[in-house]
Amino acid sequence: MTPAQDAAAALLQSNRRRRLVRRWVLIGTLPLTLAALLFVGKLLSMYAFAHQAITAYVVDDFAGSEASARGQDVLNWFEPYKAPYNIGTALAGAEQLxxxxxxxxxxxDLAHGLEVCAVRVNLALVIERMGDAARADGDGTAATALYGEALTVTVETPEECHSDEAQQQSPDPERDMSDTLDNTEDRLKQKQQEQDQEQQPQEPQDEEEKPQPSEDKLQDLQDKLEQGTQERDQQQGDEPGGTGTDKPW
Known part of the structure; x- marks a missing residue:
């Protein structure tokens, strides 16, 4: 082979080696590339599902809000509490308490830090509404128990949930989280007190005994009635055309 042919053969072999190296590099980095694409896709889908869930909830489309929130629940790696939180909020709007x-x-169970604040607020409100429903159905015992459970959820809310930082993370900026927690606690205490009063046994009140007339008075009344009847019969017998009907007083 001539020097030129040797050089061409060497270049061809070098190109083959480079292609082989690139192929193995591509194969080796493929899992990382797929993982990166999946990561980006999951972030975008989470944002899209969250936006759809909020938008549907605002217009009272609770079924649509629930469906979008369940989309968040698939491969729920980031902020895992948000999917069940949005699902639960949508179900509450649909009265599926x-x-x-x-x-x-x-x-x-999935929330951490200040994430628990909004979850506890909604959970307490849902349990309270369950108590209201039981109370409306006449089940005072269940209502009292549910009010107690809702009060426990509220009272056990961390003190940090009353902070400005917690308010900044609130899903409803127009609702003050600290005031909501305080108002919920006061309302539940009042409802518990009302239920306790309703469930207290009522002591039967003795009916006042009416004075009974004596036997002498009864006999005197009977004599007067008989005398009046006799007189009336005599008067009606003397009047022509008597009908036997008492005259108006």
Whole structure:
């Protein structure tokens, strides 16, 4: 082979090696590339589902809000409490209170730090509404128990939830979180007190005994009635066309 042919063969072999190296590099980095794409896709989908859930909830489309929130629950790696929190909030709007409570309790288990503040607020309100429903159905015992559970959730809320930082993270900026917690606690205490008063046994009140007439008075009244009847019969017998009907007084 001529020197030129040797150089061409060496270049071809070098190109083959470079292609082989690039191929292995591509194969080696493929999992990282896929993971990065999945990471970006998950972030975008989480934002989209969260936005849809909030938008639907604002217009009272609670079914749509729940569906979007459940989309957040798939591969729920980032802020995992938010998906069940949004699901539970949507279910509360649809008056599916037991299911709402279950989702909010799941969110509370996943929340950390100031994340628990909004979860506890909504959970206490849902349990309180369950108590109101039991009270409306006449089940005072269940209502009292539910009010107590809601009060416990409120009282056990960390003190940090009354801070300005917690207010800044509130999902409802127009609602003061500290005031909401205080008002909920006061309201639940009042409802518990009302339930306790309603459930206290009422002592039967003895009816006042009416004085009974004596036997002499009864006999005197009977004599007068008989005398009046006889006189009336005599008068009606003397009047022609008597009908036997008492005259008006």
């Amino acid at each position: 037991p299911d709402s409570r279950a989702e909010l309790e799941r969110a509370l």
